[in-house]
Amino acid sequence: MGISERKEKQKAELKQLILDASVKLFAAEGYEGFSMRKIADMIEYSPTTVYLHYKDKNEILFELHELGFQKMQSYNMDLFDIANPLLRLHKLGENYIRFGLDYPEFYNLMFILPAPMETLKTKLDCNWKGGDDALQVLKGIISECMERKLIQPGDVNVMAMAIWGMVHGLVSLAIRDRFAKLVDVCDVIPTMYKALHWMVNVVEEK
Amino acid sequence: MGISERKEKQKAELKQLILDASVKLFAAEGYEGFSMRKIADMIEYSPTTVYLHYKDKNEILFELHELGFQKMQSYNMDLFDIANPLLRLHKLGENYIRFGLDYPEFYNLMFILPAPMETLKTKLDCNWKGGDDALQVLKGIISECMERKLIQPGDVNVMAMAIWGMVHGLVSLAIRDRFAKLVDVCDVIPTMYKALHWMVNVVEEK
DNA sequence: TGATTTACTTAACACCGTTAAGTATTTTTG
């Protein structure tokens, strides 16, 4: 059936058009400024048309949050060129912080806003793919460090939680303007790196 | 002038009435559900009346965020009964986590949402009192630990950032449902405490 | 007593997410 095939293709094209407009809008205006009506205006369709392709606003935000994880992965492209797992751990943390500060609105979506998790709950296979994959990388590196006795042995999950917790805490306090009185604005980023390295070094030198 | 005095008192009473209703509403519905019109309904005035006492919604949220810091302080009432500063550091972290999980909506306001910081910027003396005071306590304890050589010497600001970063990261990832796939739901809290203690111990045992 | 200030409300503006109902157009079917 060539006709229905072409129809489906057209339908997919419009869905892509909506997603492209959403990315553009989100990049330009962030989460606050992001609206279904603005997306509709951009693609010159009525707001209701958007609902023919996405159940609700959260579903679009979920897609955007997955694109965020793709973008984040690109920061770790050359990560496994680093042979020493401890140096790799340093680098992973640095990349995480750098990504968060480079794309605070995507970071917001991926790790702070409830919206994508709301949609995740409605999915049958409610697996947080983006987050799980990133976590797997972290846990893998920690395990490797332990195997090579570069850090003290211990519960990998606990260590992963501690390290992820710290870098997430740093990024999210920074992008939400909570560091103003701890360090000077222009010192925030260097101090964040110092904090990260202090922690990883402390584990190493034990 | 007894009349204008009484008038001012009445005005202050209405302002308090608004704030009381706001606390009630915020406790019941959290940040999403919180609206100027609902406050007006609760106190049985028109929405515009609220604006005669508060510049905008963010100003009310700012007041609520300060109440949050008061509530948080009450968690540390018996903190200085602990003589050993390292144990005190443990306890401070535990209290922080406990507060965040007990009052996620207040925590949200104090450390995650941009709203209170927006209002802070408009104030002449734009000092983040709540946050600064809490930070001062943390830095004081860290300094004391260093003086007594209970932890390795280093930059207090960096250490404060690292520790605050970690506990904030743990709390905010937990209340935003990002830990689902790292540990079982019922293990989240114990694992958070383990992560905290792992970090502080690692500094100590160095 | 008349003018002014105070305290408050009504009504509106410009948005928002979402949905019920309607309208052409295209495709399928008898």
Place this chain on the structure above:
DNA sequence: CAAAAATACTTAACGGTGTTAAGTAAATCA
């Protein structure tokens, strides 16, 4: 080929939001 059905889309609305301009009634001041 015409009628029925499905498709793709829109209009209009519902109920909500923060905020403000303009108006009103009562209290106070001159």
